Structure formats: C-alpha cells, structure tokens
Amino acid sequence: MSNEAVQPYQRIVQDYSEKIRQGRLVAGAKLPGIRELSEKYGVAAGTVQRALTELRNTGLIYSHQGRGSFVSDASGKAVQDPTTLAIRALESQVAELSARLEKLEKRRDD
Template sequence: MTKRKPLSTVVAESLAEKIRSGQLQPGAQLPTEAELCAEYDVSRTVVREAVARLRSEGMVVPQQGRGMFVSETPAPRNFSIPDEALRTLPETIALLELRLSVEVESAGLCAERRTDEEASDIRSMMEQIDAQQADPAAVQIHYDYDFHLAIAKAARNEFIHGFLAYLGPMIVPRFRLGYVVEPALKDSYYARIHSEHKAIVDAIERQDGSKARQAMRKHLHNSLGRVRALARASGVEATDAEQKAAAASLFTKMKRPVSTGG
C-alpha cells in the first residue's frame, strides 16, 4: 500500500511546479493564504507549512507587509555539477551556518567600532565588487568574501577576523555562481545582492549595530537558502553522518600547523 503524501507536501509540490513551468513568474506574488486554502481545499496550517517549505528551498521570498513572492533567483532545475562539488555540499552548508553565527555579530561590532576611514573603505570595496557583475558561470558563489573580511577586520576582534580569514580558503573555492543563478536572471541577482550589501554598509555608516546585524543575517540567510535549494534540487541531503564527516574534515584541517611563510 502506497503511503499518501502529507497535504502540505502536495500543495508545496503543486506550487513548485507552477513556478518551474512559468505559470508563476519570478517576482510574482503568491496567492493569499485564504486563496490557497480555497484552491486546494486545505487549512491555513497546511498552506503555511507548504509555503515554509518553498521558502526554505529558496523558491519564494517574503516582502515585509506585502506577502510572499516568487524568487527572482531560483536554483535552476537543469544543471550539471561535478561529482566532487556535489560531495562537498553538506560541508558547504555547515560552513555557511557557521558563518551566519559569527558574521552577524561581526557586522554589529563593526558598526559600533569602525573608524570613518574604515566605513569609507568598506563602501568603496562594496561598490567595486558589486560593479563587476561577472558571468555567473565564471565566478565563485562567494565572490564577495573580501567584503565580509573587511567588515570583520573593522569589528576590532582579532579572533573573529582571524577565524574568518582562516576559513576563507575552505569556503571560497566551492561552487560557481552559475549553479544557482540562471543567465537570464543574472542582472536581477546582482541587483539583489547589491541591495543586501548596501543595507549592511548603510547601517555600518550610521553606526547602528542592531540594523547591521539584521542586514547581515538576511544576506547570509539568503545565501544559505540558495545552497540548501541547490542541495535539494540535486538530490543531496545532508544526513547526520555527512555533517559529522564534514565537521571532522574541517577540524582536521584546523589542527594542522599554520605556515608562516619564509
């Protein structure tokens, strides 16, 4: 006997297919909860669970006070990712979760402690990085890591900056941006990232630690959502065993002596 899918899964899969087929275009607003309840003849709880699943997969995004909208940068359905890259997805997700926990505070401390010169340099770096808008197939997904390091340095906590600098070689050479951004959506993707970066920098310039933390959390949470969506779309699920293996690999690397050059 075949086990029936939960109603929330049925609704989520139906909405996902509408998004993939173009029936719901990028930037389009989802129907209201009441409309979805009527369309699928389900409760509000079922609808909320279905929409939450789509949001976790990066297919829809909230706009405060307006509702849910189809993401302008969904993970492409058809893609080709090398096997060696796929195998690192669980570790990449774990590292992004780690960054989220550290860099939110880093942004807040930067806003509270930065000098005027540092704030100016951070804005200049942002403008330079965001102006490049390279072909997603030729740029790494974490192309803005130097921007994040500059914020960490101005946070006046050498442990935060040193830790993120140490993680850099493990984080940056991961995936091409083209794995999560279709060429036709390149311009809207870069515009969104610039908007996220600008919110962080604006808060840093105003010395508003709370807003800086909030903006950094949103930025990294969106990045994490895109990578998680990539993992789900490619059939890679991070099991407990994979997460433990990823952590063991990371800590093994951290135990190695740091080369001082010569």
C-alpha cells in the first residue's frame, strides 16, 4: 500500500504497532497523550482517538480514563480470542476500503 493510500490514523496505528512488536515499547509503557500525538503527526485529536481505538481493539493497548493509554501485557486479559481479533481486523479492512472508495468517488466528482 502506498503512503498516500494510508489514512492518517492508520499511520499512527502502524507506527505504534511496530514499536510494540519490536519491543521498543514494553508492557505497561505509557503512550503520549492525545495532544502530543496530534502535534507529532500533524492531525486532529479525533484522528488520534481513532488510532487509539484501533490499537485497543487489537489488544495492543488499554486505556484508563484520566490516566492515559498503556501497552498491554501480551499474557494479560487485554489480549482477546482469535475470533474477536479476526472480526476486528475485518472491521478495520472494511473501514479502510470505505475510505479509499470515498476518496475515489470524490476524485470522480471533481
């Protein structure tokens, strides 16, 4: 997938997924706040929130209201069963395809 086809929230998801999988962020590590991530990636707070939701859905992070988001423990309860993870992956793919279709339709209308 080319960089222009990657939605801004997906770039954040990819970056943090990679950091977690490579061990650069370990279980319990706190992620930067929404404002900090928003500034770092040059995106709106809603885009960061969407990325964090995606990371939570895949079980890579968990969040505590008022405290922030943290890397999940691979052996902890945040990791979900394979069926749930597969459904979440499909949901993500559908969202990505919908966004790409919307972009193509917009080009056609211009």
